[in-house]
Amino acid sequence: MSNGPTVLIEQANSRYTMYAVVEQDERTAYFYLYPAELQSKKYRMRACWLRNIQPGPAKRDSAAMANGDAPMLEAHFSNHPEGKEPLKAELVSVVWMPEDDGAAVLYDGKTLGVIPGWSLYADEPAAYAADCINADGNAIVFPLGELGKNEQHTRVAEAVRFREAWDDTEAPQWPVIQQQFIATYESHFGEIKQYFAIDNNQWPPMALGKFEKDNIVYFLTMGVSIRPMPWVSYLYNDNASAYRRMELAMAISKDDFSEEEIMKMAEGLSSMADIPWRHISWLGEGHTIASSKLPAPFESIVLSAALYNGESIALPEMYGDKVNLFWVSPVTLSERQFAHEKANGGYELLEKMIQEDITHIVTKREAIV
Known part of the structure; x- marks a missing residue:
């Protein structure tokens, strides 16, 4: 027995x-x-x-x-x-x-x-x-x-x-990665103004850099791409290396939002960085995420590389993979519901946003659907 x-x-x-x-x-x-x-x-x-x-x-x-x-x-x-x-x-x-x-x-x-x-x-x-x-x-x-x-x-x-x-404590990886990302971001958005650790003292190290240019505040993550995201190799097979790593970014107009609102949005952004591994999921173009850190009428965000209309940013490769930079764009309840009505509705929402001249820069606006 x-x-x-x-x-x-x-x-x-x-x-x-x-x-x-x-x-x-x-x-x-x-x-x-x-x-x-x-x-x-x-x-x-x-x-x-x-x-x-x-x-x-x-x-x-x-x-x-x-x-x-x-x-x-x-x-x-x-x-x-x-x-x-x-x-x-x-x-x-x-x-x-x-x-x-x-x-x-x-x-x-x-x-x-x-x-x-x-x-x-x-x-x-x-x-x-x-x-x-x-x-x-x-x-x-x-x-x-x-x-x-x-x-x-x-x-x-x-x-x-x-x-x-x-x-390997003799050859730490993070300082090298950190410097590569900061240098890339500074070449586009000027000198880094503030640096926030967003990893809650857990591995891997992740951070958020704050930059300012032309009255726009930029927040960009670094370290998120150290880990490939779950699910992606199953969904994309041989093409997975083009989709499995990401960093997040947000550009906010100082003319439209107070310092307090801006910092709250940055807090919301930093809490999204670990979602794929906390939930065994993945993030990509057109995905939406609810957030309580946004000023009304916004209540969620949509992720998009396509909304970005500045000079192209080539992020450092990570372990030979391309790293995607997704811009976080706030959306209203009606816009999120529109995105969830059908498969790939997030893409349709982004198309509508682009038609309405909504870019990666977050400004005050009315709902478009």
């Missing part, structure tokens, strides 16, 4: 939206990704078989599943049909993907199992294990295969390098 599985490791991602757990009983070892309670209505647990500790069954282990136990993998799908020694907890480690939505289990530094982030969003879950050598249509796990044959190897190696670089 089993005493239930032993937990070898449990590790949350940086925002505690998901937990990686490796468990083992006397039959088998498994890796799980569990969404935190707040996310559990939206996302389901994902599982990855790691090894059989007893000889594998000839057929699908339906009895274990009916019993609520983790199923063993069929012997002919595993590279150890007779079973393998139990995993040692001290050799098990977890690395989260940079998006924080997928993770891998390493055993003595080698990849043992991977649950990619996109598996969270797909109807058919997918996981990859080093000790799995084949799979059929009912597969509970797929072979990780050889280096160079499966992109998961590359993704895990990148994740390990990414985390190690940020843990």
Whole structure:
């Protein structure tokens, strides 16, 4: 009679939206990704078989599943049909993907199992294990295969390098990134007037720079693009690198708003920077976000690169990816409702705004729908 599985490791991602757990009983070892309670209505647990500790069954282990136990993998799908020694907890480690939505289990530094982030969003879950050598249509796990044959190897190696670089106190990453962004922004908007940390002392470092030019106050984020956003690799596949990183900006007319109103809007902007990772979501062109920091009649914002009509700003690349700069533009309740009426309604709202000569510069205005 089993005493239930032993937990070898449990590790949350940086925002505690998901937990990686490796468990083992006397039959088998498994890796799980569990969404935190707040996310559990939206996302389901994902599982990855790691090894059989007893000889594998000839057929699908339906009895274990009916019993609520983790199923063993069929012997002919595993590279150890007779079973393998139990995993040692001290050799098990977890690395989260940079998006924080997928993770891998390493055993003595080698990849043992991977649950990619996109598996969270797909109807058919997918996981990859080093000790799995084949799979059929009912597969509970797929072979990780050889280096160079499966992109998961590359993704895990990148994740390990990414985390190690940020843990390296001898060669801090942030000062370099920070300076690149400040220099880019200053070349367009003049000398930085104020600098605000907006990361709540959590990794990664994120900040908001305040600039002023021609009676317009500019706020621009930096550090948001250190992490790629969740969801994007699932939605855009091979083109994901063009969409997965962003920074946010806001330009506010001093003729239209008081200093207090301007600073309140900046506060609203800074709270949006972490949304993709706090909510396992993504932000892009035409997306709307509610905000209580806007002066009436505004109650939400729409994100857009297309509203910007100044000289083009080339942001520094991040890990070889393009970084998108989205301008935050306040919208009214009726405008937000218009955007939500149909799929891609945000684009239609932006088209209307552009027709009405509304640009990235925030001014007082009436609702256009």
